[in-house]
Amino acid sequence: MMTEQTYMSDLAISPGEYLEEVLEEMDITQAELARRMGRPPQAINEILKGEKAITPETALQLEQVVGVPAYFWSNLESEYRLAMAKEADEKKAEDELEAASAYPYSEIAKLGLVEKTRKPLEKVKKLRKFFGVSSLFHIISVKEYAPAFRQNEKESTSHEALAAWLRAGHIIASKKEVGRFDEVKLQTSLPRLRELTFETKPNTLLEKLNSLLAECGVALVVVPHFSKTYTTGATYWIGKSKAVIMMSLRGGWSDIFWFSLLHEIGHILLHDKRITFLENGSKEQQYPRQESEADTFAQRTLIPDSEYSAFLKENIFTEGSISEFSRAIDIFPGIITGRLQYNKKLPHTSNFHRIRFKWQKA
Numbered sequence: 001m002m003t004e005q006t007y008m009s010d011l012a013i014s015p016g017e018y019l020e021e022v023l024e025e026m027d028i029t030q031a032e033l034a035r036r037m038g039r040p041p042q043a044i045n046e047i048l049k050g051e052k053a054i055t056p057e058t059a060l061q062l063e064q065v066v067g068v069p070a071y072f073w074s075n076l077e078s079e080y081r082l083a084m085a086k087e088a089d090e091k092k093a094e095d096e097l098e099a100a101s102a103y104p105y106s107e108i109a110k111l112g113l114v115e116k117t118r119k120p121l122e123k124v125k126k127l128r129k130f131f132g133v134s135s136l137f138h139i140i141s142v143k144e145y146a147p148a149f150r151q152n153e154k155e156s157t158s159h160e161a162l163a164a165w166l167r168a169g170h171i172i173a174s175k176k177e178v179g180r181f182d183e184v185k186l187q188t189s190l191p192r193l194r195e196l197t198f199e200t201k202p203n204t205l206l207e208k209l210n211s212l213l214a215e216c217g218v219a220l221v222v223v224p225h226f227s228k229t230y231t232t233g234a235t236y237w238i239g240k241s242k243a244v245i246m247m248s249l250r251g252g253w254s255d256i257f258w259f260s261l262l263h264e265i266g267h268i269l270l271h272d273k274r275i276t277f278l279e280n281g282s283k284e285q286q287y288p289r290q291e292s293e294a295d296t297f298a299q300r301t302l303i304p305d306s307e308y309s310a311f312l313k314e315n316i317f318t319e320g321s322i323s324e325f326s327r328a329i330d331i332f333p334g335i336i337t338g339r340l341q342y343n344k345k346l347p348h349t350s351n352f353h354r355i356r357f358k359w360q361k362a
Contacts, residue, residue, distance in 0.1 A: 010173055014050030015076040022066050033128040044210040092135065093124045099136040100124045102160040105225050108328045113168055131167055139163055144170065158228035160279070165226045166234060169246040170358030173219040173238060180241045187269065189216055190301055197258055197332035202357035218243045218268065225250040232260045236276040243268045252356040255338030259298050266297030302335055317345055317354040
Protein backbone atom coordinates (compact mmCIF):
# COMPACT_ATOMS: atom_id res chain seq x y z
CA MET A 1 0.00 0.00 0.00
CA MET A 2 1.13 3.55 -0.69
CA THR A 3 2.20 5.33 2.49
CA GLU A 4 4.56 8.30 2.70
CA GLN A 5 6.06 10.12 -0.26
CA THR A 6 7.55 13.55 -0.88
CA TYR A 7 4.99 15.91 -2.34
CA MET A 8 6.15 19.32 -3.53
CA SER A 9 4.85 20.72 -6.79
CA ASP A 10 3.52 23.88 -8.36
CA LEU A 11 0.86 21.74 -10.04
CA ALA A 12 -2.52 22.01 -8.37
CA ILE A 13 -3.06 18.29 -7.59
CA SER A 14 -5.82 17.66 -5.08
CA PRO A 15 -5.04 15.52 -2.00
CA GLY A 16 -8.34 13.84 -2.87
CA GLU A 17 -6.67 12.26 -5.92
CA TYR A 18 -4.09 10.59 -3.71
CA LEU A 19 -6.77 9.52 -1.24
CA GLU A 20 -8.66 7.84 -4.10
CA GLU A 21 -5.54 5.81 -4.93
CA VAL A 22 -5.15 4.77 -1.29
CA LEU A 23 -8.80 3.70 -1.08
CA GLU A 24 -8.47 1.73 -4.29
CA GLU A 25 -5.43 -0.19 -2.98
CA MET A 26 -7.24 -0.90 0.30
CA ASP A 27 -10.41 -1.84 -1.57
CA ILE A 28 -12.46 0.59 0.54
CA THR A 29 -15.40 2.54 -0.85
CA GLN A 30 -16.18 6.17 -0.11
CA ALA A 31 -19.20 5.07 1.90
CA GLU A 32 -17.11 2.64 3.97
CA LEU A 33 -14.49 5.33 4.63
CA ALA A 34 -17.25 7.69 5.77
CA ARG A 35 -18.58 5.07 8.22
CA ARG A 36 -15.11 4.35 9.63
CA MET A 37 -14.41 8.05 10.10
CA GLY A 38 -17.89 8.86 11.41
CA ARG A 39 -18.31 11.49 8.70
CA PRO A 40 -21.15 12.17 6.25
CA PRO A 41 -20.57 10.54 2.83
CA GLN A 42 -21.04 13.94 1.21
CA ALA A 43 -18.05 15.34 3.15
CA ILE A 44 -15.81 12.50 1.96
CA ASN A 45 -16.99 13.02 -1.62
CA GLU A 46 -16.14 16.75 -1.43
CA ILE A 47 -12.64 15.94 -0.11
CA LEU A 48 -12.05 13.55 -2.99
CA LYS A 49 -13.13 16.24 -5.48
CA GLY A 50 -10.86 18.85 -3.86
CA GLU A 51 -13.84 20.98 -2.91
CA LYS A 52 -13.36 20.53 0.84
CA ALA A 53 -10.06 21.00 2.66
CA ILE A 54 -8.48 18.33 4.84
CA THR A 55 -8.47 19.84 8.31
CA PRO A 56 -6.07 18.72 11.09
CA GLU A 57 -8.97 16.74 12.62
CA THR A 58 -9.64 15.00 9.27
CA ALA A 59 -5.92 14.30 8.85
CA LEU A 60 -5.82 12.54 12.22
CA GLN A 61 -8.89 10.47 11.31
CA LEU A 62 -7.32 9.46 7.98
CA GLU A 63 -4.13 8.40 9.79
CA GLN A 64 -6.17 6.15 12.10
CA VAL A 65 -8.22 4.62 9.25
CA VAL A 66 -5.81 4.28 6.29
CA GLY A 67 -2.44 4.40 8.06
CA VAL A 68 -0.98 7.43 6.24
CA PRO A 69 0.45 9.91 8.82
CA ALA A 70 -1.61 12.98 9.66
CA TYR A 71 1.28 15.36 8.93
CA PHE A 72 1.45 13.98 5.37
CA TRP A 73 -2.21 14.81 4.72
CA SER A 74 -1.78 18.28 6.26
CA ASN A 75 1.34 18.99 4.16
CA LEU A 76 -0.38 17.66 1.04
CA GLU A 77 -3.38 19.91 1.66
CA SER A 78 -1.20 22.95 2.38
CA GLU A 79 0.83 22.47 -0.81
CA TYR A 80 -2.32 21.99 -2.85
CA ARG A 81 -3.98 25.15 -1.52
CA LEU A 82 -0.77 27.12 -2.06
CA ALA A 83 -0.55 25.88 -5.64
CA MET A 84 -4.18 26.87 -6.18
CA ALA A 85 -3.48 30.33 -4.72
CA LYS A 86 -0.49 30.72 -7.07
CA GLU A 87 -2.69 29.88 -10.04
CA ALA A 88 -5.22 32.49 -8.94
CA ASP A 89 -2.45 35.03 -8.39
CA GLU A 90 -1.13 34.43 -11.93
CA LYS A 91 -4.53 35.36 -13.29
CA LYS A 92 -4.61 38.51 -11.13
CA ALA A 93 -1.13 39.44 -12.37
CA GLU A 94 -2.43 39.38 -15.94
CA ASP A 95 -4.97 42.04 -14.94
CA GLU A 96 -2.08 44.25 -13.75
CA LEU A 97 -0.07 44.21 -16.99
CA GLU A 98 -1.36 47.60 -18.13
CA ALA A 99 -0.75 49.13 -14.69
CA ALA A 100 2.81 47.79 -14.68
CA SER A 101 3.59 49.44 -18.01
CA ALA A 102 3.17 52.88 -16.38
CA TYR A 103 6.13 52.31 -14.05
CA PRO A 104 9.73 53.06 -15.19
CA TYR A 105 10.92 49.48 -14.85
CA SER A 106 14.17 49.95 -16.79
CA GLU A 107 15.17 52.96 -14.66
CA ILE A 108 14.53 51.01 -11.45
CA ALA A 109 16.52 48.09 -12.86
CA LYS A 110 19.48 50.39 -13.60
CA LEU A 111 19.68 51.04 -9.87
CA GLY A 112 19.82 47.30 -9.21
CA LEU A 113 16.55 47.36 -7.26
CA VAL A 114 14.72 44.94 -9.58
CA GLU A 115 16.09 42.29 -11.89
CA LYS A 116 16.13 43.04 -15.59
CA THR A 117 13.47 41.18 -17.56
CA ARG A 118 11.45 41.59 -20.72
CA LYS A 119 8.64 39.31 -19.57
CA PRO A 120 5.55 41.40 -18.73
CA LEU A 121 4.26 39.04 -16.02
CA GLU A 122 7.69 38.94 -14.37
CA LYS A 123 7.69 42.73 -14.29
CA VAL A 124 4.38 42.72 -12.46
CA LYS A 125 5.69 40.31 -9.81
CA LYS A 126 8.98 42.12 -9.34
CA LEU A 127 7.27 45.51 -9.13
CA ARG A 128 4.95 44.14 -6.44
CA LYS A 129 7.99 43.04 -4.43
CA PHE A 130 9.78 46.35 -5.07
CA PHE A 131 6.83 48.38 -3.76
CA GLY A 132 5.97 45.89 -1.02
CA VAL A 133 2.39 45.35 -2.16
CA SER A 134 0.33 42.30 -3.13
CA SER A 135 -1.16 44.16 -6.10
CA LEU A 136 -0.02 47.15 -8.12
CA PHE A 137 -3.53 48.53 -7.69
CA HIS A 138 -2.78 49.01 -3.96
CA ILE A 139 0.16 51.41 -4.49
CA ILE A 140 -1.97 54.54 -4.77
CA SER A 141 -3.49 53.94 -1.30
CA VAL A 142 -0.17 53.39 0.52
CA LYS A 143 0.83 56.38 2.67
CA GLU A 144 4.49 56.21 1.60
CA TYR A 145 3.58 56.83 -2.04
CA ALA A 146 0.59 59.16 -1.59
CA PRO A 147 2.58 62.39 -2.21
CA ALA A 148 3.53 61.14 -5.68
CA PHE A 149 -0.12 60.89 -6.70
CA ARG A 150 -0.85 64.44 -5.48
CA GLN A 151 1.97 65.91 -7.56
CA ASN A 152 0.87 67.84 -10.63
CA GLU A 153 3.57 70.22 -11.89
CA LYS A 154 2.84 69.33 -15.51
CA GLU A 155 0.14 67.41 -17.30
CA SER A 156 2.80 64.95 -18.40
CA THR A 157 3.91 64.24 -14.81
CA SER A 158 4.09 60.50 -14.20
CA HIS A 159 2.75 59.76 -10.73
CA GLU A 160 3.88 56.16 -11.11
CA ALA A 161 7.46 57.27 -11.85
CA LEU A 162 7.39 59.56 -8.81
CA ALA A 163 6.15 56.73 -6.60
CA ALA A 164 8.96 54.53 -7.93
CA TRP A 165 11.52 57.29 -7.31
CA LEU A 166 10.34 57.70 -3.72
CA ARG A 167 10.40 53.95 -3.14
CA ALA A 168 13.93 53.65 -4.53
CA GLY A 169 15.07 56.31 -2.10
CA HIS A 170 13.34 54.60 0.81
CA ILE A 171 15.04 51.28 0.07
CA ILE A 172 18.48 52.87 -0.25
CA ALA A 173 18.00 55.06 2.85
CA SER A 174 16.86 52.08 4.94
CA LYS A 175 20.25 50.45 4.38
CA LYS A 176 22.25 53.56 5.24
CA GLU A 177 23.81 53.70 8.68
CA VAL A 178 23.59 57.14 10.26
CA GLY A 179 23.67 58.47 13.79
CA ARG A 180 20.52 59.15 15.77
CA PHE A 181 18.94 62.40 14.60
CA ASP A 182 20.29 65.38 16.51
CA GLU A 183 18.55 68.68 15.75
CA VAL A 184 21.15 70.79 17.58
CA LYS A 185 24.03 69.11 15.77
CA LEU A 186 22.36 69.68 12.40
CA GLN A 187 21.71 73.33 13.22
CA THR A 188 25.32 73.91 14.31
CA SER A 189 26.60 72.12 11.20
CA LEU A 190 25.15 74.75 8.86
CA PRO A 191 28.38 76.83 8.72
CA ARG A 192 30.32 73.70 7.73
CA LEU A 193 27.75 73.01 5.03
CA ARG A 194 28.18 76.55 3.67
CA GLU A 195 31.95 75.99 3.47
CA LEU A 196 31.32 72.99 1.23
CA THR A 197 29.72 75.24 -1.42
CA PHE A 198 33.28 75.89 -2.63
CA GLU A 199 33.80 72.18 -3.36
CA THR A 200 33.44 71.95 -7.15
CA LYS A 201 34.15 68.23 -7.56
CA PRO A 202 30.64 66.79 -7.30
CA ASN A 203 31.48 63.29 -6.17
CA THR A 204 33.92 64.56 -3.55
CA LEU A 205 31.18 66.94 -2.44
CA LEU A 206 28.64 64.13 -2.07
CA GLU A 207 31.13 62.08 -0.05
CA LYS A 208 31.70 64.97 2.37
CA LEU A 209 27.99 65.78 2.59
CA ASN A 210 27.11 62.15 3.29
CA SER A 211 29.58 62.05 6.14
CA LEU A 212 28.55 65.37 7.69
CA LEU A 213 24.81 64.73 7.49
CA ALA A 214 25.14 61.14 8.75
CA GLU A 215 26.70 62.51 11.94
CA CYS A 216 23.49 64.48 12.45
CA GLY A 217 21.19 61.51 11.80
CA VAL A 218 20.32 62.48 8.24
CA ALA A 219 20.61 60.01 5.35
CA LEU A 220 21.42 61.74 2.07
CA VAL A 221 20.20 59.65 -0.85
CA VAL A 222 20.92 60.48 -4.47
CA VAL A 223 18.52 58.83 -6.91
CA PRO A 224 18.83 60.03 -10.52
CA HIS A 225 15.89 61.89 -11.97
CA PHE A 226 13.29 59.48 -13.42
CA SER A 227 11.60 60.50 -16.67
CA LYS A 228 8.52 62.70 -16.22
CA THR A 229 9.01 63.23 -12.48
CA TYR A 230 10.23 66.85 -12.67
CA THR A 231 11.34 66.87 -9.04
CA THR A 232 14.55 68.07 -7.41
CA GLY A 233 14.21 66.54 -3.97
CA ALA A 234 12.16 65.07 -1.18
CA THR A 235 12.23 64.92 2.61
CA TYR A 236 10.71 62.28 4.89
CA TRP A 237 11.50 60.24 7.98
CA ILE A 238 12.17 56.56 8.56
CA GLY A 239 11.11 56.07 12.14
CA LYS A 240 11.70 58.88 14.62
CA SER A 241 15.50 58.91 14.55
CA LYS A 242 16.44 58.93 10.85
CA ALA A 243 15.67 61.85 8.56
CA VAL A 244 16.01 61.30 4.81
CA ILE A 245 16.89 63.83 2.12
CA MET A 246 16.48 62.63 -1.45
CA MET A 247 18.12 64.53 -4.30
CA SER A 248 17.53 63.91 -8.00
CA LEU A 249 20.45 66.10 -9.23
CA ARG A 250 18.10 67.37 -11.91
CA GLY A 251 19.64 70.08 -14.09
CA GLY A 252 23.11 70.02 -12.59
CA TRP A 253 23.51 73.68 -11.64
CA SER A 254 25.44 73.87 -8.36
CA ASP A 255 23.43 76.83 -7.01
CA ILE A 256 20.16 74.96 -7.58
CA PHE A 257 21.62 71.90 -5.89
CA TRP A 258 22.58 73.92 -2.81
CA PHE A 259 19.26 75.73 -2.61
CA SER A 260 17.40 72.41 -2.90
CA LEU A 261 19.57 70.77 -0.24
CA LEU A 262 19.07 73.63 2.24
CA HIS A 263 15.35 73.69 1.42
CA GLU A 264 15.13 70.02 2.45
CA ILE A 265 17.13 70.67 5.61
CA GLY A 266 14.67 73.45 6.37
CA HIS A 267 11.82 70.94 6.26
CA ILE A 268 13.71 68.68 8.66
CA LEU A 269 14.38 71.43 11.18
CA LEU A 270 11.05 73.24 10.93
CA HIS A 271 8.28 70.81 10.07
CA ASP A 272 6.24 67.77 11.07
CA LYS A 273 8.03 64.42 10.85
CA ARG A 274 4.84 62.75 9.61
CA ILE A 275 4.82 64.69 6.33
CA THR A 276 6.63 63.74 3.14
CA PHE A 277 7.68 66.84 1.23
CA LEU A 278 8.11 66.31 -2.50
CA GLU A 279 9.51 69.37 -4.21
CA ASN A 280 8.49 71.12 -7.47
CA GLY A 281 4.89 70.07 -7.28
CA SER A 282 1.60 71.73 -8.05
CA LYS A 283 1.31 75.48 -7.49
CA GLU A 284 -1.68 74.61 -5.33
CA GLN A 285 0.43 72.62 -2.92
CA GLN A 286 -1.05 71.00 0.14
CA TYR A 287 1.49 72.67 2.39
CA PRO A 288 2.13 76.20 1.00
CA ARG A 289 3.21 77.66 4.35
CA GLN A 290 5.79 74.94 4.94
CA GLU A 291 7.19 75.32 1.42
CA SER A 292 7.53 79.08 1.86
CA GLU A 293 9.26 78.61 5.19
CA ALA A 294 11.70 76.10 3.72
CA ASP A 295 12.47 78.51 0.85
CA THR A 296 13.16 81.34 3.29
CA PHE A 297 15.34 79.08 5.43
CA ALA A 298 17.44 78.10 2.41
CA GLN A 299 17.80 81.68 1.19
CA ARG A 300 18.81 83.08 4.58
CA THR A 301 21.22 80.24 5.32
CA LEU A 302 23.04 80.68 2.02
CA ILE A 303 22.91 84.49 1.85
CA PRO A 304 22.00 86.41 5.04
CA ASP A 305 19.19 88.94 4.53
CA SER A 306 20.97 92.06 5.80
CA GLU A 307 24.09 91.51 3.68
CA TYR A 308 22.01 90.71 0.61
CA SER A 309 19.85 93.85 1.04
CA ALA A 310 22.98 96.00 1.27
CA PHE A 311 24.39 94.36 -1.86
CA LEU A 312 21.17 95.00 -3.78
CA LYS A 313 21.22 98.68 -2.83
CA GLU A 314 24.59 99.09 -4.54
CA ASN A 315 22.88 97.91 -7.75
CA ILE A 316 26.17 96.78 -9.33
CA PHE A 317 25.94 93.16 -10.42
CA THR A 318 29.09 92.39 -12.36
CA GLU A 319 31.35 89.37 -12.30
CA GLY A 320 33.75 91.33 -10.11
CA SER A 321 31.17 92.68 -7.66
CA ILE A 322 29.69 89.21 -7.21
CA SER A 323 33.12 87.77 -6.55
CA GLU A 324 33.83 90.47 -3.97
CA PHE A 325 30.48 89.90 -2.24
CA SER A 326 31.20 86.16 -2.26
CA ARG A 327 34.41 86.69 -0.30
CA ALA A 328 32.64 89.01 2.15
CA ILE A 329 29.96 86.48 3.13
CA ASP A 330 32.05 83.34 2.49
CA ILE A 331 29.75 81.63 -0.03
CA PHE A 332 30.44 80.30 -3.52
CA PRO A 333 29.83 83.16 -6.03
CA GLY A 334 27.66 81.09 -8.37
CA ILE A 335 25.07 80.87 -5.59
CA ILE A 336 24.86 84.67 -5.52
CA THR A 337 24.37 84.79 -9.29
CA GLY A 338 21.59 82.22 -9.06
CA ARG A 339 19.85 84.29 -6.38
CA LEU A 340 20.15 87.45 -8.48
CA GLN A 341 18.66 85.65 -11.47
CA TYR A 342 15.81 84.35 -9.31
CA ASN A 343 15.12 87.90 -8.11
CA LYS A 344 15.28 89.16 -11.73
CA LYS A 345 18.31 91.34 -11.03
CA LEU A 346 20.35 89.48 -13.63
CA PRO A 347 19.27 87.90 -16.95
CA HIS A 348 19.63 84.13 -17.22
CA THR A 349 22.23 84.69 -19.90
CA SER A 350 24.61 86.23 -17.34
CA ASN A 351 25.89 83.12 -15.59
CA PHE A 352 28.76 84.68 -13.67
CA HIS A 353 30.60 81.97 -11.68
CA ARG A 354 27.73 79.48 -12.09
CA ILE A 355 28.87 75.91 -12.69
CA ARG A 356 27.18 72.68 -13.66
CA PHE A 357 27.97 69.52 -11.78
CA LYS A 358 28.64 66.49 -13.94
CA TRP A 359 27.58 63.62 -11.72
CA GLN A 360 29.25 60.28 -12.20
CA LYS A 361 26.92 57.31 -12.36
CA ALA A 362 27.14 55.02 -9.39
